[in-house]
Amino acid sequence: MNDQSPTRDERIEKLKGLGASRRRVEDVRFTQGKGNYVDDIKMPGMLFGDFVRSPYAHARVVSVNKAAALALPGVVAVLTAEDLAPLGLHWMPTLAGDKQMVLADGKVLFQGQEVAFVVAKDRYTAADAVELIEVEYEDLPVVTDPFKALEPDAPVLREDLAGKTEGAHGHRRHHNHIFTWEMGDEAGTETALSEAEVVAEETVYYHRTHPCPLETCGCVASMDKVNGKLTVWGTFQAPHAVRTVASLISGIAEHNIRIISPDIGGGFGNKVGVYPGYICSIVASIVTGVPVKWVEDRMENLMSTAFARDYWMKGRISATKDGRITALDCHVTADHGAFDACADPTKFPAGFFNICTGSYDIPVAHLTVDGVYTNKAPGGVAYRCSFRVTEAAYFIERMIEVLAIKLGMDAADLRAKNFIRKDQFPYHSALGWEYDSGDYHTAWAKALEAVGYKSLRAEQAARVEAFKRGETRKLIGIGLCHFTEIVGAGPVKNCDILGLGMFDSCEIRIHPTGSAIARLGTISQGQGHATTFAQILASEIGLPADDITIEEGDTDTAPYGLGTYGSRSTPVAGAATAMAGRKIRAKAQMIAAYLLEVHDDDVEWDVDRFTVKGAPERFKTMKEIAFAAYHNAIPGLEPGLEAVSYYDPPNMTYPFGAYICVMEIDVDTGVWEIRQFYALDDCGTRINPMIIEGQVHGGVTEGLAIAMGQELAYDEIGNVKTGTLMDFFIPTAWETPHYITDFTETPSPHHPIGAKGVGESPNVGSVPAFSNAVQDAFRAFGHVHAHMPHDHWRIWTIAEGLGLHA
Amino acid sequence: MSKMHLKMTVNGAEVETLAEPRELLIHVLRERLNLTGPHIGCDTSHCGACTVDMNGKSVKACTVVAAQANGASITTIEGLGTPDALHVLQRMFREHHGLQCGFCTPGMITRAWRLLQENPNPTEEEVRFGMSGNLCRCTGYQNIVKSILAAAAEMNAVKEAAE
Numbered sequence: 026m027n028d029q030s031p032t033r034d035e036r037i038e039k040l041k042g043l044g045a046s047r048r049r050v051e052d053v054r055f056t057q058g059k060g061n062y063v064d065d066i067k068m069p070g071m072l073f074g075d076f077v078r079s080p081y082a083h084a085r086v087v088s089v090n091k092a093a094a095l096a097l098p099g100v101v102a103v104l105t106a107e108d109l110a111p112l113g114l115h116w117m118p119t120l121a122g123d124k125q126m127v128l129a130d131g132k133v134l135f136q137g138q139e140v141a142f143v144v145a146k147d148r149y150t151a152a153d154a155v156e157l158i159e160v161e162y163e164d165l166p167v168v169t170d171p172f173k174a175l176e177p178d179a180p181v182l183r184e185d186l187a188g189k190t191e192g193a194h195g196h197r198r199h200h201n202h203i204f205t206w207e208m209g210d211e212a213g214t215e216t217a218l219s220e221a222e223v224v225a226e227e228t229v230y231y232h233r234t235h236p237c238p239l240e241t242c243g244c245v246a247s248m249d250k251v252n253g254k255l256t257v258w259g260t261f262q263a264p265h266a267v268r269t270v271a272s273l274i275s276g277i278a279e280h281n282i283r284i285i286s287p288d289i290g291g292g293f294g295n296k297v298g299v300y301p302g303y304i305c306s307i308v309a310s311i312v313t314g315v316p317v318k319w320v321e322d323r324m325e326n327l328m329s330t331a332f333a334r335d336y337w338m339k340g341r342i343s344a345t346k347d348g349r350i351t352a353l354d355c356h357v358t359a360d361h362g363a364f365d366a367c368a369d370p371t372k373f374p375a376g377f378f379n380i381c382t383g384s385y386d387i388p389v390a391h392l393t394v395d396g397v398y399t400n401k402a403p404g405g406v407a408y409r410c411s412f413r414v415t416e417a418a419y420f421i422e423r424m425i426e427v428l429a430i431k432l433g434m435d436a437a438d439l440r441a442k443n444f445i446r447k448d449q450f451p452y453h454s455a456l457g458w459e460y461d462s463g464d465y466h467t468a469w470a471k472a473l474e475a476v477g478y479k480s481l482r483a484e485q486a487a488r489v490e491a492f493k494r495g496e497t498r499k500l501i502g503i504g505l506c507h508f509t510e511i512v513g514a515g516p517v518k519n520c521d522i523l524g525l526g527m528f529d530s531c532e533i534r535i536h537p538t539g540s541a542i543a544r545l546g547t548i549s550q551g552q553g554h555a556t557t558f559a560q561i562l563a564s565e566i567g568l569p570a571d572d573i574t575i576e577e578g579d580t581d582t583a584p585y586g587l588g589t590y591g592s593r594s595t596p597v598a599g600a601a602t603a604m605a606g607r608k609i610r611a612k613a614q615m616i617a618a619y620l621l622e623v624h625d626d627d628v629e630w631d632v633d634r635f636t637v638k639g640a641p642e643r644f645k646t647m648k649e650i651a652f653a654a655y656h657n658a659i660p661g662l663e664p665g666l667e668a669v670s671y672y673d674p675p676n677m678t679y680p681f682g683a684y685i686c687v688m689e690i691d692v693d694t695g696v697w698e699i700r701q702f703y704a705l706d707d708c709g710t711r712i713n714p715m716i717i718e719g720q721v722h723g724g725v726t727e728g729l730a731i732a733m734g735q736e737l738a739y740d741e742i743g744n745v746k747t748g749t750l751m752d753f754f755i756p757t758a759w760e761t762p763h764y765i766t767d768f769t770e771t772p773s774p775h776h777p778i779g780a781k782g783v784g785e786s787p788n789v790g791s792v793p794a795f796s797n798a799v800q801d802a803f804r805a806f807g808h809v810h811a812h813m814p815h816d817h818w819r820i821w822t823i824a825e826g827l828g829l830h831a
Numbered sequence: 832m833s834k835m836h837l838k839m840t841v842n843g844a845e846v847e848t849l850a851e852p853r854e855l856l857i858h859v860l861r862e863r864l865n866l867t868g869p870h871i872g873c874d875t876s877h878c879g880a881c882t883v884d885m886n887g888k889s890v891k892a893c894t895v896v897a898a899q900a901n902g903a904s905i906t907t908i909e910g911l912g913t914p915d916a917l918h919v920l921q922r923m924f925r926e927h928h929g930l931q932c933g934f935c936t937p938g939m940i941t942r943a944w945r946l947l948q949e950n951p952n953p954t955e956e957e958v959r960f961g962m963s964g965n966l967c968r969c970t971g972y973q974n975i976v977k978s979i980l981a982a983a984a985e986m987n988a989v990k991e992a993a994e
């Protein structure tokens with residue numbers, strides 16, 4: 026059955042392995058409306074849960090009267106904190122070492138907080154019952170500003186923490202203070218700053234926003250009282266972690282809990298956390314003995330589950346007169362809302378914000394972050410970024426622009442002058458990271474060349490002159506950004522969530538006829554894992570990707586893993602996949618040698634087969650080997666062909682990129698138009714170029730939204746002002762420009778296939794590019810910095826402040 | 832609440848069901864008729880995930896109450912192609928990577944299907960404008976636009992060949 030006819034290239038092509046723009050296997054069902062998302066799940070007797078939520082941002086709950094709701098036909102139960110307290114479930118741990126109320130325990134701390142959970146026979150009855158519950162509140166003073174929250178006489182928000190001066194991340198110096206996190210060399214930085222020729226200072230605010238995936242959060246909990254098993258289908262980006270948390274807080278043994286993430290309609294960080302809706306549904310199912318579904322509506326999603334950002338970053342950066350950076354200092358005031366519900370690795374309460382030295386060789390730096398409680402929703406998740414990396418990238422890319430202004434230098438030259446050079450990798454940053462690989466100068470030069478940077482600057486200068494002469498009312502902004510991401514959390518030695526090491530895993534079974542199934546601890550939310558992980562494997566084991574099934578998201582069948590967020594799937598689970606594939610190949614080598622009657626060392630791997638060294642016409646294909654593994658009795662070898670790998674990455678990976686945005690701005694209306702957007706990404710080895718490009722388009726569009734208008738805004742008494750998609754900006758196809766994507770390829774030296782991860786780079790890199798474009802348009806008129814989001818009104822305000830409307 | 836007797840033509844078949852008059856069409860389709868292709872992304876008529884075709888027009892099914900849909904003729908994503916014979920749009924969305932998480936996709940394709948009947952030969956601008964009632968959080972639209980233009984080209988080529 027040896028098949029010698031196809032050439033080596035044809036054999037490679039047939040695999041659809043690494044580098045192929047393989048069409049996605051997921052799409053066949055998605056395009057027919059046959060996806061299976063949480064709200065599609067329907068079970069016999071299933072009940073619906075719905076929340077009574079607080080209209081106040083800070084108030085005491087005096088009483089909850091359920092009587093009228095319980096009298097409504099079809100209402101089965103109404104849960105309050107009092108009902109959950111005997112089970113110890115009225116509070117739950119957050120992933121950040123804090124705890125959070127499941128249902129209001131005596132008081133509410135943010136608008137939209139969960140007060141009572143209604144369970145009824147259908148969603149309409151549940152919604153009617155919510156209206157019938159009478160809650161008496163006594164309002165308390167509200168703080169939505171983190172600086173005011175730290176004033177000595179600020180109201181005490183977290184009464185449960187009264188008198189506690191030690192939190193999960195060290196000392197608390199004020200009743201609304203959560204932690205202080207410090208990195209770097211304070212004395213050295215101060216010295217460098219005081220001796221510097223030039224120092225630029227700026228406070229950069231990255232406003233509060235929300236990941237807002239198109240599908241909201243939800244679950245179906247089903248307690249089978251006959252066999253004692255709890256099954257929960259839900260929008261979980263980390264199903265195994267959810268299982269462990271559910272077991273720890275419910276007391277149900279972990280083997281009796283099955284967590285399933287079905288198809289997920291986008292996550293972007295929104296679906297990493299554990300929410301009161303999940304706990305209430307589980308309790309309700311245990312109480313009623315039937316499945317209970319809870320799905321939040323859009324307003325609930327924006328108001329209560331997982332906001333992102335809200336970082337006030339006060340920076341000082343110093344340089345020599347000719348633009349060599351000498352030091353960076355940053356102090357962050359981080360608004361975490363009512364509960365610290367970030368999903369950062371335990372030792373990193375401000376995530377990887379200490380990547381804020383960016384792409385630059387900065388000799389000394391210092392960073393402090395203060396976490397603060399306010400009367401806003403809990404969260405602080407990584408919205409399509411690795412933990413707090415997008416805040417860090419925005420900070421440094423703004424500081425570079427501010428420094429360029431102070432130096433009177435071109436911002437592109439200033440960057441190039443300070444990039445970490447190719448020969449400096451692996452590079453140890455002043456704030457403690459070891460960058461694995463990079464070639465920033467090459468990427469930067471390619472980007473500037475691609476957009477025609479020099480002529481753009483000339484055009485911009487000519488436009489300014491024309492504007493001054495009164496010939497035009499439009500200005501041109503050129504937004505530059507060179508970002509360095511840090512992804513792939515992470516090495517177990519320093520990364521864990523609730524004590525669970527952040528490794529990931531893959532289990533492979535090869536079937537006798539030469540097809541395979543691989544199961545992973547991650548979960549796709551649109552990234553196309555079923556397509557790309559099969560490609561990694563195809564290249565490793567020589568079976569066509571089309572013959573490999575990828576399965577994720579069911580804790581009963583998948584090996585333990587920490588899930589998908591922080592661009593960790595490719596760096597960690599992708600590595601586990603390659604390593605498990607290599608174990609398969611190692612055994613296959615022995616089988617091949619046996620079949621070919623030569624020594625193990627006398628065969629070598631070639632695309633999809635082992636050949637006898639020096640005699641390539643003698644070979645066994647992987648397909649033949651698979652059959653032999655189940656058919657032949659091979660002395661010294663167990664039958665079968667399976668492997669498991671748990672991969673603990675030796676380091677993070679550091680993707681990078683160069684983004685440039687050219688924008689036209691109408692000075693009189695603040696209306697902007699993107700004329701050109703160029704995105705160059707270097708994510709190491711490229712697994713599927715088509716999917717990478719798609720990820721970049723999507724991420725840049727999220728960045729466009731965030732920079733140009735998307736905001737979770739509150740008024741002073743804690744009302745959410747942007748609770749629907751009417752006010753919360755999501756660009757349509759109409760506002761979204763056409764993007765140009767490009768790449769360089771600098772493999773990660775420590776990753777088995779050299780891949781670095783890409784999903785989040787475009788969000789990290791595009792926000793500074795858009796914001797810098799707006800601010801750059803006004804540089805010629807003395808503008809230095811304005812906060813995002815740059816909606817039309819705010820842009821108009823910049824022009825007004827500069828006297829350009831006179 | 833008392834229910835009304837609802838008669839509709841859905842994907843070419845006559846269907847009858849009981850529903851509360853206030854019930855949203857999207858819930859009738861998804862929960863009473865098990866057509867879970869159209870999704871709910873906002874229920875305030877902003878996102879278009881629930882888009883279906885009603886009496887020859889694209890509608891957001893979260894903004895139509897059951898009583899309004901009585902007697903209507905409705906097409907959902909489930910009515911566009913079959914597993915063995917995908918609609919051109921379904922094929923092109925896959926070919927040009929016009930989807931990622933897939934949540935917006937049924938609404939997108941159903942809207943595009945109507946758009947290409949309204950305007951069989953649209954420009955990129957016209958596609959972008961015609962699709963602006965449908966939000967996507969994953970793709971940045973570029974490949975959606977490409978998929979729709981490719982589908983239009985193929986549909987026109989087939990039509991020409993037939994003439």
Ligand code: FES
Pocket residue numbers: 870871872873874875876877878879880881882891892893894
């Ligand atoms: S669910 Fe109907 S428009 Fe969003």
Ligand code: FES
Pocket residue numbers: 239290291551929930931932933934935936966967968969970
């Ligand atoms: S593909 Fe996810 S919302 Fe469009």
